[in-house]
Amino acid sequence: MFQExxxxxxxxxxxxxxxxxxxxxxxxAARLSTRxxxxxxxxxxxxxxxxxxxxxxxxxxxxxxxxxxxxxELKTLPMKAPFRSAESTFVSxxxxxxxHEQTWETSTCYAKLKRVLWIPIESxxxxxxxxxxxxxxxxxxxxxxxxxVLADDWVFLSTVITTGGLAEVDARWGEYLQVRxxxxxxxxxxxxxxxxxxxxxxxxxxxxxxxRFTSMLFSSHAC
DNA sequence: TTTTGATCATCC
DNA sequence: GGATGATCAAAA
Numbered sequence: 463m464f465q466e467x468x469x470x471x472x473x474x475x476x477x478x479x480x481x482x483x484x485x486x487x488x489x490x491a492a493r494l495s496t497r498x499x500x501x502x503x504x505x506x507x508x509x510x511x512x513x514x515x516x517x518x519x520x521x522x523x524x525x526x527x528x529x530x531x532x533x534x535e536l537k538t539l540p541m542k543a544p545f546r547s548a549e550s551t552f553v554s555x556x557x558x559x560x561x562h563e564q565t566w567e568t569s570t571c572y573a574k575l576k577r578v579l580w581i582p583i584e585s586x587x588x589x590x591x592x593x594x595x596x597x598x599x600x601x602x603x604x605x606x607x608x609x610x611v612l613a614d615d616w617v618f619l620s621t622v623i624t625t626g627g628l629a630e631v632d633a634r635w636g637e638y639l640q641v642r643x644x645x646x647x648x649x650x651x652x653x654x655x656x657x658x659x660x661x662x663x664x665x666x667x668x669x670x671x672x673x674r675f676t677s678m679l680f681s682s683h684a685c
Numbered sequence: 686t687t688t689t690g691a692t693c694a695t696c697c
Numbered sequence: 698g699g700a701t702g703a704t705c706a707a708a709a
Contacts, residue, residue, distance in 0.1 A: 506705050507690035523689045633701050
């Protein structure tokens with residue numbers, strides 16, 4: 463199956479991504495000689511994989527930014543209207559047993575958020591899936607203000623988790639970042655230490671960016 | 686089985 | 698309508 467070679471520079475990646483603007487899902491799928499899954503439920507994550515192939519990502523399933531050599535993470539972003547993202551954005555799984563070894567600066571979360579190539583895609587249910595179009599990509603790094611809030615969120619949530627408070631944490635915590643389940647289903651489990659330091663099991667979690675935040679991010683870069 | 690890619694479906 | 702918790706698919 464057709465796949466682009468990895469881009470050698472940020473400029474090349476941006477140039478390549480700009481060529482997606484205005485393309486429909488059907489058009490990009492045709493260029494990559496692939497078929498669109500029939501059922502909506504089979505399309506979860508499919509757009510992201512399609513764009514990865516179109517742009518030539520290199521990280522595979524590693525816990526690293528998609529373009530490892532460039533330090534850039536790729537995210538498709540469903541937009542229900544201009545500047546209105548429809549969903550939260552998964553950032554990274556939370557390594558519950560090793561989180562205490564990380565700081566914000568060394569975290570896998572920050573590794574992905576320090577530079578992101580956002581590819582907006584129409585997601586309104588009024589547009590048939592194949593006809594949804596890609597918007598103008600945005601190569602973004604957190605502003606000083608955004609960085610401050612993200613760092614605060616991460617430190618706060620991570621501190622609660624590493625001190626055994628995970629059971630209390632839910633998705634309402636955090637201003638820009640939130641903690642939510644990241645698993646095949648609610649019966650999935652992974653190891654974690656409880657508040658007494660005893661090994662137990664819990665639902666795997668991940669850090670997500672709130673839709674409110676990604677909407678803001680796009681409106682602040684509007685021309 | 687785990688990590689990636691996310692969106693679905695329900696509850697408020 | 699929006700946010701939260703649950704879930705689905707591909708790849709390794």
